[in-house]
Amino acid sequence: MTDNEQFEPVIIGFTCNWCSYRAADLAGTARIKYPPNIRLIRMMCSGRLDPTFVLKALAGGADGVLITGCHPGECHYLEQNYKAMRRYLLLRRVLTQMGIEAQRVKLVWASAAEGVKLAEEITKMVEEIRALGPLQWNSKQLSVNSEQISDDRSLFTAHSSQEVTA
Amino acid sequence: MSANSAKPKFAMYWAASCGGCEIAVLNIHEKILDVDANFDVVFWPVAMDAKYKDVQAMPDGAITLTLFNGGIRNNENEEMAHLLRRKSKILVAFGSCATEGCIPGLANFSSPQDIFEAAYATVSTDNPQNVRPQFRYTMPEGELRIPEFYPVLRTLDQVVKVDYYMPGCPPESHQIAAVIDLVIAALQGKAQLPPPGSTIGVGDSTVCDECKRARNEKTIKQFVRIQNLQVIDPALCLLEQGIPCNGPATRSGCGALCPLAGAQCIGCYGPAAGVVDYGARLMTAFASVIDSKDPEEVEHILDGLPDPAGQFYRFNLAGSLLRAAKPAWGK
Numbered sequence: 001m002t003d004n005e006q007f008e009p010v011i012i013g014f015t016c017n018w019c020s021y022r023a024a025d026l027a028g029t030a031r032i033k034y035p036p037n038i039r040l041i042r043m044m045c046s047g048r049l050d051p052t053f054v055l056k057a058l059a060g061g062a063d064g065v066l067i068t069g070c071h072p073g074e075c076h077y078l079e080q081n082y083k084a085m086r087r088y089l090l091l092r093r094v095l096t097q098m099g100i101e102a103q104r105v106k107l108v109w110a111s112a113a114e115g116v117k118l119a120e121e122i123t124k125m126v127e128e129i130r131a132l133g134p135l136q137w138n139s140k141q142l143s144v145n146s147e148q149i150s151d152d153r154s155l156f157t158a159h160s161s162q163e164v165t166a
Numbered sequence: 167m168s169a170n171s172a173k174p175k176f177a178m179y180w181a182a183s184c185g186g187c188e189i190a191v192l193n194i195h196e197k198i199l200d201v202d203a204n205f206d207v208v209f210w211p212v213a214m215d216a217k218y219k220d221v222q223a224m225p226d227g228a229i230t231l232t233l234f235n236g237g238i239r240n241n242e243n244e245e246m247a248h249l250l251r252r253k254s255k256i257l258v259a260f261g262s263c264a265t266e267g268c269i270p271g272l273a274n275f276s277s278p279q280d281i282f283e284a285a286y287a288t289v290s291t292d293n294p295q296n297v298r299p300q301f302r303y304t305m306p307e308g309e310l311r312i313p314e315f316y317p318v319l320r321t322l323d324q325v326v327k328v329d330y331y332m333p334g335c336p337p338e339s340h341q342i343a344a345v346i347d348l349v350i351a352a353l354q355g356k357a358q359l360p361p362p363g364s365t366i367g368v369g370d371s372t373v374c375d376e377c378k379r380a381r382n383e384k385t386i387k388q389f390v391r392i393q394n395l396q397v398i399d400p401a402l403c404l405l406e407q408g409i410p411c412n413g414p415a416t417r418s419g420c421g422a423l424c425p426l427a428g429a430q431c432i433g434c435y436g437p438a439a440g441v442v443d444y445g446a447r448l449m450t451a452f453a454s455v456i457d458s459k460d461p462e463e464v465e466h467i468l469d470g471l472p473d474p475a476g477q478f479y480r481f482n483l484a485g486s487l488l489r490a491a492k493p494a495w496g497k
Contacts, residue, residue, distance in 0.1 A: 050446060050447075050450055051443070051445075051446035051449045052446035052447070052487070055443050055486070056442070056487055058487075058488065059487040059488050059489075072459065079459070082459045083454050085461060085464070086456050086458075086464050087450060087453040087454070089468060090453045090474060091446075091449055093468060093471075093474050093475075094445065094449065094474050097473075097476075097491065098275075098475060098488055098491040098492065099492025100492065137488065137495075144317075144320065144495075153241060154241070155241060155311055155312075155314075
């Protein structure tokens with residue numbers, strides 16, 4: 001990416017089958033625009049959201065993760081969205097300790113009627129993450145993995161050459 | 167210990183580790199005689215004199231079984247990992263450090279600068295000239311090199327291919343004895359080794375399944391540090407008492423030693439089978455049982471876990487999905 005190109009964040013969005021996925025669907029049918037930076041994944045419920053999914057998305061190169069679900073009290077499975085909320089609050093603390101900015105992982109409630117709200121939240125999040133810059137966790141890991149020990153950096157070659165001179 | 171005998175060859179090596187794994191191996195008592203009867207110990211720095219160049223001189227694949235403990239912290243560790251991989255038929259990531267990073271892996275929360283600052287410049291360190299280790303140092307006699315510190319500690323399988331994993335900090339001695347028995351039986355054609363990539367010397371469930379404490383529907387209103395409790399119910403699940411016990415995500419195999427002794431499981435046996443990210447599994451487990459629907463109250467309850475990342479990744483940071491915190495990766 002050169003300086004004059006705009007950074008386009010990649011955001012993974014987890015949506016629930018009963019509310020927020022339908023909100024995204026509604027945004028589509030109503031032709032409400034939101035940036036194409038988000039890749040939505042549908043789950044049956046936000047309570048299905050294992051923090052593993054978020055970590056895997058970030059470790060795999062996503063710049064941010066949006067978790068969405070039904071409003072409190074409106075979960076199709078009674079109270080699983082409260083579990084999602086508690087997991088999110090705990091995950092956010094862990095991510096902060098890992099040095100990942102809190103804005104990169106968000107929890108938003110959206111009912112099936114809130115296509116406009118969801119589109120606004122997505123737009124807002126894309127701009128916030130654009131301002132933060134890329135996370136690039138996967139390239140960090142790749143660069144560590146590809147380190148090779150050249151003879152110049154080897155301890156073994158250093159030892160053997162010393163033995164020759166001794 | 168004759169290198170010329172026809173017995174299969176055994177090696178054990180320590181990289182970034184504390185030496186507890188070696189003690190655990192010696193702690194198999196008279197079983198160590200079986201090791202000597204069935205193997206030639208060709209390389210084991212803690213127990214016998216041997217040089218790296220002796221290993222370099224062996225033909226590739228000459229060592230039948232190598233137990234490698236410790237994480238990859240510097241280039242000496244990494245070169246030995248590559249060397250022993252080449253020379254070994256069966257390479258076992260032995261103990262928590264080699265399998266998932268363990269306590270040395272906690273340095274992955276910090277930048278290398280901060281680690282050196284803590285090691286060489288804090289008030290408890292007597293270092294008036296502020297001496298820091300130099301990877302290279304040129305003297306009149308020639309150049310000296312010491313192992314070069316890497317910013318991120320890696321697990322063994324992040325560096326070379328590993329045949330088997332044996333977790334534990336350290337692995338329990340009865341598990342080590344069982345694995346050695348199995349390898350000997352396999353060498354004699356009396357048993358089959360598990361498929362490559364398997365985790366060995368463990369149970370197939372969680373610590374909770376081995377724990378005898380009574381379990382009920384969990385609802386937690388507060389997390390408490392075990393040292394702040396006056397009374398601990400001896401028969402009730404520790405997590406139900408608000409003590410952050412890592413049993414629900416941790417692999418069985420230890421016999422639930424800690425919870426049965428009244429201390430919470432800290433997770434040294436690593437992730438249970440099927441767990442992708444150990445910390446994430448614990449986040450799920452802990453957050454699910456918090457008894458509140460009010461975000462503010464949840465935050466207040468979570469304050470009872472002062473160091474969640476340390477709690478959830480005490481042994482598993484280097485082996486987790488994120489592997490290290492941002493400062494360790496650098497820019």
